[in-house]
Amino acid sequence: MMEVFCNLEVDVNGQEIFLVDKKIILSFSGRLRKLFGKSMSKSRNDKVIFHDFPGGAQGFELMARFCYNNGRIEVTPSNIILLNSVAHFMGMAKDVSGTQNLIEQTEKSLEGIPDWTWSEILVALKQYQDFPLVENSSAILQKCLDSLVPRLAMSSDVSPSTSSPDSSGFRLSCDTRSTESMKNSFSRATWWFEDFVVLHLNLIENLIKAMIAQKFSHVILSRFLFYYQKSRFSGATSDEKRMIVESVAEMLFSLHWSSVSCKNLFGILRVALSLNVNKCCRNRLESMIGSQLDQATLDNLLVPSPPGVAYLYDVNLVLRFLRSFLRGGGCWVSSARLKKVGSLMDLYIAEVAPDSCLKPSKFVALAVALPESARDSHDGIYRAMDMYLEVHAGLSEEERMKICCALNYEKLSSEACKHLAQNSKFPSRTAVQALISQHSKLKSLIQDTSYVKPISDSPFSYSEKGTKLKKVEDGDQVVLYARKLDLSSENEKLRAHLQGMQWRVMELEKVCRKMQTQMAKIMKSRLSSSSNARSLPRLCS
Known part of the structure; x- marks a missing residue:
C-alpha cells in the first residue's frame, strides 16, 4: 500500500485549504513540477496559493481524486468542462505514471457531445461560463453550439414570414383547430427561452451568432433578446443592467431591423436613457426605431426630456428619429409610409406646441423636417401654429413670420384659410397670403366647372x-x-x-x-x- 504524506498545503482561491501528498500531485501536474523543480523532499512542508483556480475548491477536489486514483476518473457531461479547465490550468498533459492524462481523457469524451441530451449540453454550458477562459475553451464551446443550434432549428419550425414582430402571437384563424395549431407552433418556436435565461451575456452573444448563421428566424431571436433583457434585470445592479442593455442592443442591431418590434425598441430605449448607456448603444437604438418610425404611436414619441433640459418632451430625440427615417429609407420610402409619418408628426407637433419652453427654432424644425410630399394638407400644422402663437404671445413679428414660413398656404383648406385671414395672432402678411391662396383655389374651381369647350367667341x-x-x-x-x-x-x-x-x-x-x-x-x-x-x-x- 502506498504511503501517503500530507506535506503540501494548497490554498484554493481563499475558499479552502487542502493538505495533499506533494509527490502524487506533482506526478500529474506540469505546473507544480515547474514550480518546485527538483525539490521533491517528503519531509519538507510547502504551501501553494491559487487565486484563480477553475471551479475553486470543487475543481481542486476533482483533480485530487484523479491524482490519488492513479489517473482515473469518471468523465461525465456534468464535470467534463470543469475537468478540462482544471487539466489545462494545472498543465496535466503529461504524467510520470504513463497513464492517459486528464486533458486526453476529457477531449476524448467531448467527441460524444452529439449524443448528449439537451439537459446535459445546458449543464456543460453553465459550467463553461463559470470558469476562466483557458486553452481550447472556445473549441469546446463551439462543439456544444454545433450540437445545440441544429436541435433548436428542428424543433422551432416557424418561418419569419408567418409572424409579426409587434404581435403577441401569430395571426390566428377563427377556426378553433387552426388557432390551436398556431398556438402550438408559437410554443414550439419559443420553448427554449427559459432555458437560456440563465446563460451569461458572452454565451448568449455566441449563441445568437450561431443561430443567425443557421438562418434562424430573426423575429424569434428578437423576441428572445427582449425576454432575456427583462428576465435578467431581476435583482441586477445598475451597472449590470447597463451592460445587459448595451449587449442586447448590439445583438438586435445585427438582426434584420424590420423583424424587431418597434414597441419593444421604445421600451428598451427608455430603459437605456435612464441607465445612461454609451452613445453607440443609443445611436443603434435610435437608428432601428427611425427605420420603422411609421410603426410608432404618439405615446411612443412622448419621451420626457433629459435632466437639465427645459422642454417637456425630448424634441431633439424625435428630430433624430426623423433623420434616421429619411436617411435609412432614402428614395425607396413609399408614399404611404411617408404620409403615415407625416400624420404622426402632426399629432406630435400639436402635443408639444403648448409647451411654453419650446423655442421657435425647434418648433419650425419639427414642422419642416419632412418633405412636402409627406402631407396632403397643412391644416394640422396650422392648428399647431395657432396653439403655439397663443402660448408664445410675446414673440416678435420677425419670429412669428419665421414660424409661418413653415406653412404651405396652397395645402390649407378653405375653412383654414378663412380662419387664418381673421386670426390676429398671425402676422398680416400671412393673412394676405391666405387670401391669395383662397382666390387661386376659387379661380381654379371656376375653371374646372367651365369644362365645356366653346366653338365661337360669342357670349x-x-x-x-x-x-x-x-x-x-x-x-x-x-x-x-x-x-x-x-x-x-x-x-x-x-x-x-x-x-x-x-x-x-x-x-x-x-x-x-x-x-x-x-x-x-x-x-x-x-x-x-x-x-x-x-x-x-x-x-x-
Missing part, C-alpha cells in the same frame, strides 16, 4: 352635348347655368351636377367677397397707423 356658346352656357365675368360675379334643350334621360345626371356646382361657386364667391372686404379694412387700419405710406411688404413664400 353664348354651345357644347357638343347641346347645353347652352352663359358665362359672365365682371370681377364681382360669376354666373353659370344650364338650360335644358333636348336632354335625354342619360343627360339628366349631368344637368343636376352642373346645378350643384353652380350653387357651390356662388357660395364660394360670397365667402371670397366677405374676406376681401374684411382684409381691406384690416390693411386700411394698419396702413393708417404708419406715418409714411409704403408698399405692401414682400410675402413669405
Whole structure:
C-alpha cells in the first residue's frame, strides 16, 4: 500500500485549504513540477496559493481524486468542462505514471457531445461560463453550439414570414383547430427561452451568432433578446443592467431591423436613457426605431426630456428619429409610409406646441423636417401654429413670420384659410397670403366647372352635348347655368351636377367677397397707423 504524506498545503482561491501528498500531485501536474523543480523532499512542508483556480475548491477536489486514483476518473457531461479547465490550468498533459492524462481523457469524451441530451449540453454550458477562459475553451464551446443550434432549428419550425414582430402571437384563424395549431407552433418556436435565461451575456452573444448563421428566424431571436433583457434585470445592479442593455442592443442591431418590434425598441430605449448607456448603444437604438418610425404611436414619441433640459418632451430625440427615417429609407420610402409619418408628426407637433419652453427654432424644425410630399394638407400644422402663437404671445413679428414660413398656404383648406385671414395672432402678411391662396383655389374651381369647350367667341356658346352656357365675368360675379334643350334621360345626371356646382361657386364667391372686404379694412387700419405710406411688404413664400 502506498504511503501517503500530507506535506503540501494548497490554498484554493481563499475558499479552502487542502493538505495533499506533494509527490502524487506533482506526478500529474506540469505546473507544480515547474514550480518546485527538483525539490521533491517528503519531509519538507510547502504551501501553494491559487487565486484563480477553475471551479475553486470543487475543481481542486476533482483533480485530487484523479491524482490519488492513479489517473482515473469518471468523465461525465456534468464535470467534463470543469475537468478540462482544471487539466489545462494545472498543465496535466503529461504524467510520470504513463497513464492517459486528464486533458486526453476529457477531449476524448467531448467527441460524444452529439449524443448528449439537451439537459446535459445546458449543464456543460453553465459550467463553461463559470470558469476562466483557458486553452481550447472556445473549441469546446463551439462543439456544444454545433450540437445545440441544429436541435433548436428542428424543433422551432416557424418561418419569419408567418409572424409579426409587434404581435403577441401569430395571426390566428377563427377556426378553433387552426388557432390551436398556431398556438402550438408559437410554443414550439419559443420553448427554449427559459432555458437560456440563465446563460451569461458572452454565451448568449455566441449563441445568437450561431443561430443567425443557421438562418434562424430573426423575429424569434428578437423576441428572445427582449425576454432575456427583462428576465435578467431581476435583482441586477445598475451597472449590470447597463451592460445587459448595451449587449442586447448590439445583438438586435445585427438582426434584420424590420423583424424587431418597434414597441419593444421604445421600451428598451427608455430603459437605456435612464441607465445612461454609451452613445453607440443609443445611436443603434435610435437608428432601428427611425427605420420603422411609421410603426410608432404618439405615446411612443412622448419621451420626457433629459435632466437639465427645459422642454417637456425630448424634441431633439424625435428630430433624430426623423433623420434616421429619411436617411435609412432614402428614395425607396413609399408614399404611404411617408404620409403615415407625416400624420404622426402632426399629432406630435400639436402635443408639444403648448409647451411654453419650446423655442421657435425647434418648433419650425419639427414642422419642416419632412418633405412636402409627406402631407396632403397643412391644416394640422396650422392648428399647431395657432396653439403655439397663443402660448408664445410675446414673440416678435420677425419670429412669428419665421414660424409661418413653415406653412404651405396652397395645402390649407378653405375653412383654414378663412380662419387664418381673421386670426390676429398671425402676422398680416400671412393673412394676405391666405387670401391669395383662397382666390387661386376659387379661380381654379371656376375653371374646372367651365369644362365645356366653346366653338365661337360669342357670349353664348354651345357644347357638343347641346347645353347652352352663359358665362359672365365682371370681377364681382360669376354666373353659370344650364338650360335644358333636348336632354335625354342619360343627360339628366349631368344637368343636376352642373346645378350643384353652380350653387357651390356662388357660395364660394360670397365667402371670397366677405374676406376681401374684411382684409381691406384690416390693411386700411394698419396702413393708417404708419406715418409714411409704403408698399405692401414682400410675402413669405
